[in-house]
Amino acid sequence: MRRLRMGLIGGGAGAFIGPVHRIAAELDREIELVAGAFSSDPARSRQAGDIYRIDPKRAYPDVATMLATEAGRDDGIDFVTIASPNHHHFTASRMALRAGVAVMCDKPATATLAEAKELAAIIARSRRPYGLTYTYSGYPLVREARARVAAGALGIVRKVLVEYPQGWLAGAAEGKQALWRTDPAQAGEGGAIADIGVHAFHLAEFVTGLRVTQLLADLAAVVPGRVLDDDCQVLLRFNNGARGVLLASQIMVGERNGLRLRVYGDKAGLDWSQEQPNILTWRHGDGRTEIIQAADAGLGPDARWATRTPGGHPEGYLEAFANLYRDFARQLRGEEGSLLPGIDDGLRGMAFIHLAVTASRAGAGWVEFEV
Amino acid sequence: MRRLRMGLIGGGAGAFIGPVHRIAAELDREIELVAGAFSSDPARSRQAGDIYRIDPKRAYPDVATMLATEAGRDDGIDFVTIASPNHHHFTASRMALRAGVAVMCDKPATATLAEAKELAAIIARSRRPYGLTYTYSGYPLVREARARVAAGALGIVRKVLVEYPQGWLAGAAEGKQALWRTDPAQAGEGGAIADIGVHAFHLAEFVTGLRVTQLLADLAAVVPGRVLDDDCQVLLRFNNGARGVLLASQIMVGERNGLRLRVYGDKAGLDWSQEQPNILTWRHGDGRTEIIQAADAGLGPDARWATRTPGGHPEGYLEAFANLYRDFARQLRGEEGSLLPGIDDGLRGMAFIHLAVTASRAGAGWVEFEV
Amino acid sequence: MRRLRMGLIGGGAGAFIGPVHRIAAELDREIELVAGAFSSDPARSRQAGDIYRIDPKRAYPDVATMLATEAGRDDGIDFVTIASPNHHHFTASRMALRAGVAVMCDKPATATLAEAKELAAIIARSRRPYGLTYTYSGYPLVREARARVAAGALGIVRKVLVEYPQGWLAGAAEGKQALWRTDPAQAGEGGAIADIGVHAFHLAEFVTGLRVTQLLADLAAVVPGRVLDDDCQVLLRFNNGARGVLLASQIMVGERNGLRLRVYGDKAGLDWSQEQPNILTWRHGDGRTEIIQAADAGLGPDARWATRTPGGHPEGYLEAFANLYRDFARQLRGEEGSLLPGIDDGLRGMAFIHLAVTASRAGAGWVEFEV
Amino acid sequence: MRRLRMGLIGGGAGAFIGPVHRIAAELDREIELVAGAFSSDPARSRQAGDIYRIDPKRAYPDVATMLATEAGRDDGIDFVTIASPNHHHFTASRMALRAGVAVMCDKPATATLAEAKELAAIIARSRRPYGLTYTYSGYPLVREARARVAAGALGIVRKVLVEYPQGWLAGAAEGKQALWRTDPAQAGEGGAIADIGVHAFHLAEFVTGLRVTQLLADLAAVVPGRVLDDDCQVLLRFNNGARGVLLASQIMVGERNGLRLRVYGDKAGLDWSQEQPNILTWRHGDGRTEIIQAADAGLGPDARWATRTPGGHPEGYLEAFANLYRDFARQLRGEEGSLLPGIDDGLRGMAFIHLAVTASRAGAGWVEFEV
The missing domain is CATH 3.30.360.10 (Dihydrodipicolinate Reductase; domain 2)
Structure with missing residues (x-):
């Protein structure tokens, strides 16, 4: 069973939550970061790609390019993680879902309630998995x-x-x-x-x-x-x-x-x-x-x-976060049991x-x- | 410097807070329980007097008798502690203060706000110390x-x-x-x-x-x-x-x-x-x-x-309570520094x-x- | 049932453990401090008596005087507590027991093992209660x-x-x-x-x-x-x-x-x-x-x-200590159940x-x- | 800067510590598991390779084969991790070092003190990095x-x-x-x-x-x-x-x-x-x-x-373990500052x-x- 392929949106230099998503996603080796639109500044996006050690060609200047280019690859991304600032969440989610790509989004889902309602409709139509990282669950x-x-x-x-x-x-x-x-x-x-x-x-x-x-x-x-x-x-x-x-x-x-x-x-x-x-x-x-x-x-x-x-070997925040990605992987593979929000x-x-x-x-x- | 003399109102059989007042008052040996109107039932009051090991003659059938009798003794009580149910607090406080006896009262001060206001006026006139045992202070x-x-x-x-x-x-x-x-x-x-x-x-x-x-x-x-x-x-x-x-x-x-x-x-x-x-x-x-x-x-x-x-020798609830009585003793002796409510x-x-x-x-x- | 009467040996000014014994002994009102040989210096012993607020005549200059004088009183002491330095424990215990007075002694029992063995024999002959305050028990x-x-x-x-x-x-x-x-x-x-x-x-x-x-x-x-x-x-x-x-x-x-x-x-x-x-x-x-x-x-x-x-109302060191005195009181009254060392x-x-x-x-x- | 390539020795089905090494090594994306001799049973080794989702060709039947085969690849392993039972530690370490491959070994270093001394000499000659996972450091x-x-x-x-x-x-x-x-x-x-x-x-x-x-x-x-x-x-x-x-x-x-x-x-x-x-x-x-x-x-x-x-986001055992691998990566890259045992x-x-x-x-x- 191959690893699922992740494209990261956001998570460039100085970000806290982007690297956390990367660690969490890969922790159990069910998922692999392979691409990203890490920043709206192309040079910064490339630089972030180097830090994440991904193929430089797959560090994209923007989300649209990433979605289009990855769609043309045999080993293209299975889903995007959205870790950019809140006001991008709606647009990025919509773009990905319209491109048939599943979405894992950092909370909050959107910047406004109205956007959230619109997104809910888009998700319903897309039938692609959509997860929201309320980490503590x-x-x-x-x-x-x-x-x-x-x-x-x-x-x-x-x-x-x-x-x-x-x-x-x-x-x-x-x-x-x-x-x-x-x-x-x-x-x-x-x-x-x-x-x-x-x-x-x-x-x-x-x-x-x-x-x-x-x-x-x-x-x-x-x-x-x-x-x-x-x-x-x-x-x-x-x-x-x-x-x-x-x-x-x-x-x-x-x-x-x-x-x-x-x-x-x-x-x-x-x-x-x-x-x-x-x-x-x-x-x-x-x-x-x-x-x-x-x-x-x-x-x-x-x-x-x-x-x-085993007991007495403390797990923490990153492992909790990784459990959300394990849930998400279950959804992507069509398995039961996910508790992912x-x-x-x-x-x-x-x-x-x-x-x-x-x-x-x-x-x-x-x-x-x-x- | 002699020990101050306490008369306890309430605190008969089955009471929780009456014995706590007694322990707290005596803990530092500045105060001694010498009398009580422990119950509205004279027999039960005598019985409580035995349990507290006070002079049987000073286990009174009611507050009025205690106040009157103690007033006639050279070694009469210096103050009363009121540990009877809330609806007695006002009456008992008033009786004691009118008799010129200081009052330490379990919280709440009275059963109603109106009573509390009336009591405040009585206290102001009486110029006797009045304390309220908000224990945790x-x-x-x-x-x-x-x-x-x-x-x-x-x-x-x-x-x-x-x-x-x-x-x-x-x-x-x-x-x-x-x-x-x-x-x-x-x-x-x-x-x-x-x-x-x-x-x-x-x-x-x-x-x-x-x-x-x-x-x-x-x-x-x-x-x-x-x-x-x-x-x-x-x-x-x-x-x-x-x-x-x-x-x-x-x-x-x-x-x-x-x-x-x-x-x-x-x-x-x-x-x-x-x-x-x-x-x-x-x-x-x-x-x-x-x-x-x-x-x-x-x-x-x-x-x-x-x-x-010293540090590491835990003190607890009774010692905290006793500090209120030490404060009260300072007030009775005309000393400064009391933090007693x-x-x-x-x-x-x-x-x-x-x-x-x-x-x-x-x-x-x-x-x-x-x- | 009257309160048992305690004579304190040691516990003069600056002492830590003497006052602790006093508080512990009196906490449950089964015992009352009435006399003491608080210091080998008569003036300091009188001064300590004032601090403890006992009858000045019963603040004695030495243990022997206390034992002899108290023996002549109707309301003489029932027991002594020994809270003086370790090297006095043996002598004071022996004097009291020979006078037919029960002993509560701060730990250690004596200054040497040899003394402890001799004391054990004295206790066995005296048939008077002897307790040792291993507080934490x-x-x-x-x-x-x-x-x-x-x-x-x-x-x-x-x-x-x-x-x-x-x-x-x-x-x-x-x-x-x-x-x-x-x-x-x-x-x-x-x-x-x-x-x-x-x-x-x-x-x-x-x-x-x-x-x-x-x-x-x-x-x-x-x-x-x-x-x-x-x-x-x-x-x-x-x-x-x-x-x-x-x-x-x-x-x-x-x-x-x-x-x-x-x-x-x-x-x-x-x-x-x-x-x-x-x-x-x-x-x-x-x-x-x-x-x-x-x-x-x-x-x-x-x-x-x-x-x-009740639960959630913390008790501490003094209450633990007092439990030893409650045990001791049981022994003095001939009751069962004491766990006192x-x-x-x-x-x-x-x-x-x-x-x-x-x-x-x-x-x-x-x-x-x-x- | 490319990810360092890891070959895992041991860590087959039912193992606790093998997967821990894998997670720890990959957590910071400086290292990637690419090969393994997971079990002395070739079928079980292949099966483990599938679970780890590595290239099936690189799930080897034994350590010697792994070392030899990987040596012939352009993208061969940079180091081995030894997570097999203690009595294999010495042999596996020696084989790897002789093949010029760095070693990360689960504790203890060897099964006996004599082996450890011999290994120390081998390491000194090999001049390859050797790390020991005393996790808690x-x-x-x-x-x-x-x-x-x-x-x-x-x-x-x-x-x-x-x-x-x-x-x-x-x-x-x-x-x-x-x-x-x-x-x-x-x-x-x-x-x-x-x-x-x-x-x-x-x-x-x-x-x-x-x-x-x-x-x-x-x-x-x-x-x-x-x-x-x-x-x-x-x-x-x-x-x-x-x-x-x-x-x-x-x-x-x-x-x-x-x-x-x-x-x-x-x-x-x-x-x-x-x-x-x-x-x-x-x-x-x-x-x-x-x-x-x-x-x-x-x-x-x-x-x-x-x-x-950030503070308040608990890290645990796996992150501590991963720090040892970050140290090891520093050593492999010739950087200063490692605290790795x-x-x-x-x-x-x-x-x-x-x-x-x-x-x-x-x-x-x-x-x-x-x-």
Whole structure:
């Protein structure tokens, strides 16, 4: 069975997430990076191609050229990964899908909700696999949590707490990564809510299997002079009546990437933190607290499938990311079982951002969650 | 210098908090329990007197008798501690103060905000010391946190997260402690918000030195059939513009007493958890994370004063509680430096409960915090 | 039932452990400090009496006077607590026992093994209660661990790791507490091995129910100019064939009081740390890791008896210490169930110190453990 | 710059470490797996080649064929990785080096100390790069620790504690991985000491920069019927006079892969655990405890070079392993700066195993560490 061939869009010099996609895609040797349109500047795209050590001829100056040229090769790309800034996501996705090429897209799916809806229609027509890298859904213990909740191990879910504290934007934005995220022209209408809040939102729905039906949003730009939100506190209602709180902030000084999910049912509670991803705390209704560890004997098939090393050999962010690519490869090969987020998750994420931003501006009050 | 003499109101058989007051008061040998009106049933009051091993003659059938009789003794009580159910707090406080006896009262100050206002006036007239046992303000590292914030170590406070998860009321209420807390006739208008939410509220104001000016409350009775709230999510605004979230819940299965406070300024962030009270995490703006431990050499005078043992010898809840009594003793002796909460804190706490309950019922929306 | 009356030997100004004994003894109101021979300097003894707020007439200039005078009172002391330096322990114990007064003694029992043997004989003849405050055996979860091991929950014990890192003597000794501990004239033949190693030794035997039968000791005085050991590494064999390691050091910079015990059987393993005393980690043979917390519903009677507050309300060092006094009170009242260490533990501790010191000097090699 | 070409020896079906080498080698796209002699059974070797998705012609039946055939290709392998059982390490290394092919070898270097010495001579003559995958030296914070110790941040190192608890061999050996490790014919003279003890030994020397000069070993086969040691306790002396303890065990039920290193100097102490590899605890001499995290701004060049993701995005075992391959690639390209262990470390490791086993058999006593 040959390796699937990947063309990378974006991921040129100075990028963080492009190289992460490359590592994740290739980790299990099911996929190989063979081409790229790494930058809108042809010279920079070639330079990136050298850094990735691909065939110089396949470092293209733009997406259209890549799609056209690769289509003419016997060993042309099977899919593109889109890791360019958010405002390119829609166009690049559309181009690829129209060319019959599958798409793996970094989140968010698009820059606006309207684009996301249009993209959903395009995907439906194209019938090509489309995946969205909500990275944290790739962690083995997140999948274990999801499976246990689905099996009723929490009982009826009543309460969901999801928080995503970061501190790196607590001061004035400096550097490429900070600048585009705080610029409405590049980032869209949401700041922290779009950058990290949407991850928290997805994680909560992914693990609980519930859907948010109402929210009350209180967003603010705390750092003087900032336009986009950098601190978000959102109250939630879920479709089974469960209540929740979502916090996302980039001004919590000293916090790294503290995504944490707690879910409580009427029988038990669970607690997972991204910075200690190989531990899942389970609080049983009888008072026992259990520390579930990655690769434990009692884990279910989803978690086992997503684990490469024995217990006590920590896996991390890159391995979680790679699990999304393994899922994607299953889809490309027509196999079952993928848990990879797709455009439905993308739509919900865009709706979440839009609703949170607009509702917060309008003065906090409960709004219906509609996609 | 003689020991101060304490008369205990409440704290009869089956009580949790009465014995805690006794231990806390006597821990440092500045105070001695000598009398009590432990129960409204005279026989039970005598029986409790035996258990506390006090002079049987000083186990009184009611508060009035205790106050009158003790007033006639050369070695009569210096103060009363009120540890009876909430709806007695006001009456007992008033009786004692009118008799010229100082009062240490378990929180909440009264059963209603109106009572609290009346009590404030009585206290002002009486000029006797009045203390309120917001226990968690007695922890050494809480006081260290407070002192550092006051000294500007966080910079300008921007964000406050305070949470108080418990799980013991996740099922139907059973037992004396659960039953009165879920009964509006005994507990007042608030459930979890009054039982624990108000602790979280006080802790946030105590450490930050800020005052809540607005809140948006979302309270619910999650357990089927329950009348009073058991799950509270509250958004906060502080008088310097800082934003915050307060969570208090008694349906988070498996949680014990997880009060936790996080405060972030523009320079640094702090993190303290009641279940690990001898650790204070300090996140410096330059990325360094420091674990401050009780009895560390670098601690300030408030924390040192509140610590009895060397580093690595854990102190806990009873010692924190005892610090409130040491504060109270300082007040009784006319000494400076007490950080003991008083009726102002009591008023704010009652206002918080009342506002949260009424605002939540009215449909969530921001309300002004007024006392 | 009246409170038992305590006379304190030692515990004058600047003492650490004397006040700890006082707090611990009185915490549960079964015992009351009424007298003391706090210092060999009569003025200082009177001054200490004032600080403890006892009747000035009962602050005695020496032990003999206290014993004689108290014997003549109707409300004379029931027991003495010996908290003076180690080299007084034997003499004070003997005087009290000969006067028919029970003894609670801070560890170690005596300054030498020979004294300990003589004391054992005196105790046997006196038939008065004699207790030794190996503090850490008072923690609820230590007692839970002991009960579970005794019930076979670990299976056959195979491996014992006990470590006691401290760092406060990593530099030149400064201050009263450091100076006497590093002075052979006051501390005896052992430094860290006698000060803290013996605690670790006792804890290991207490929890496992096993007895050390052989040891191999490697002790050193690491700090330049120091005479007594400050760093100890000891290999152990137990009477069932189990193997073990005991580490005790006072030169591990930055460590506070990190006593930790790990025991592994053929079925499960346990892990307890003094600085987080309300958690007991249990590693089940099937891979599950359980976090047992103080006051959990599933705890046995020994742990429950030793716990005063509900789950999540941390208890610490003083409460553990107080449990030893509750045990002692049971003995004084002729009740069953005490787990308080006695002279047998004292003898074994003195033998451990002596063997470790002498065997290490002789060049490391296995020696038989004999008392 | 082209990718370096790797030929894998071993790593066939059911292997754990072979795929780990493959992932690690390719993670940074500097290296590519192109060939292999995956099994001594030609059919199984071909099958493994398919799983790795390499050119079927380059899945060889044996090492000699691989070396000979690849030598004739323009795009032949640049190096071999040896991931076959220990008793093949020497022969395979010799064959490759004689063929002028560089070698990356899984630890241990050889099956016996004599072989290791012979291999060292071969390597010296061959002048080809030779690397040994002591995995744990690849973690960023291990390298940070090493750099800080070298810069004097601990002061003079006095005490080293290294422990490596596992529990998976606490019962009778079952499965391929367990069976060969407990079989002297395949594993050599050491059990746990060779499998994991040697990792602990290397880590201690790697971080401290010190060399063990004496040891006292106490090894045992605890599980009934086992021949090789499964529980090791070893006392250490280092060349600067520092003292230490090394523990390695595979019978500590419930432990996964708990390698932990603590080092104390006269100024500070450090603490690192493999299962939480992104945290390094630093205990300063003034009492401050600092939590250093991967990707922190204050880290030195070695740690930064070894880190791929921003703070809070956990990296783990595979990334640490990949750092060794990045080091090896530097060596192959003639670049400076590699920290990859080599044959000197291999020799010391083999000597450590041999000394520990033989000294323990002879009855515990101090032996000189000689290579």
